[in-house]
Amino acid sequence: MVRVTTDRTAPATAAPDVGPAALLDGLLDPGTVASSDLVDLLAAVCDVPSVSGDEAALADAVERVLRAQPHLDVLRDGDALVARTHLGRDRRVVLAGHLDTVPLTDPPNLPTRLETAPDGTVEMWGRGTVDMKGGVAIMLALAVELGRPGVEPAHDLTYVFYDHEEVEASLSGLGRLVRNRPEALAGDFAILGESSNNGIEGGCNGTLRVEVRTHGVAAHSARAWAGVNAIHAAAPVLARLAAYQAREVEVDGLVYRESLGAVGIRGGIAGNVVPDACTVTVNYRFAPSQGVAEAEARVRELFEGFEVVVTDAAPGARPGLDDPLVADFAAAVQAATGTEPRPKYGWTDVARFAELGVPAVNFGPGDPVLAHKDDERLPVARLAAGRDALRSWLLDAGTAPGA
């Protein structure tokens, strides 16, 4: 076994031929990935930096690992990879995760390092440990193991590793796969390795961004009576927002809490001019019980009498817990980790699978509260716990008596 825990503080140039990408190869071939290997694997996938737009080196390393598995059929599209088993099972489960991260801190929070918290918890610190290379490491380990002779999963499996999740939606590697290779993403259920504390976070809220615009008449501020102040005209817009009571909506047994509020305000061109235009930018995070059109209608009703322009919208996703396969996974995770299914408030790529008609949930080892933070870190015991819950369900689901 290759150990990488010995000296992570050494500069990467000290051993150029045993870089993280080479370690990935060594860690994954051959054999079942043991818990300690899983920790090394997480370090390896994190220590190949992959800030959005710069995923090629990690995608290359992951591709090498996947192509070395005889039970996987692999395709690459840009820096996205899809690897599939063809075991002739009735149903197919998709395991998906993005390879990119948000930018590093200054000084850089890579390479990763292990630290022991005061309560004795061993944590891996560094960019990507939470969002979402913990999930990626688990999926990679499963990709290597499940489907080898004697390790028969209950369903056919599709692994999707993709680029450009942490940037604007138009660049999304998963969105590109949806456009270029939708058939490769086909499945009965998708599990996204986004951080969820090893619990199920189902579906996600949708998001709608609008500009509420007011208009006035410009004038010299010394003779303000000659003009009409557009910023003052926005006062009722702010009053309606301040008074708005966000809804809580139950969908498939989970309660989604909505948010609606101003995220920006713009107006005025100089310190001596009555502004003739003002724009309040409003973001509505809406429960997946309604689509974009309904959400837009709700916002237009709230701002009746004002000009409302939609600038950005993405539908949410129902949690899909009414689907027997999803419900079975949720029950298995709850039994294994003691965590009840919860709603996901932030928008995630489960919505893209929902659009393809594939129910999807988030299930990953990280704590979502630490995603994108400077002190991003993962208690390493969560890796094996998450992998074990997922692995045993993939091996047993649908084959247990009465299932």
Ligand SMILES: [Zn+2]
């Ligand atoms: Zn993420």
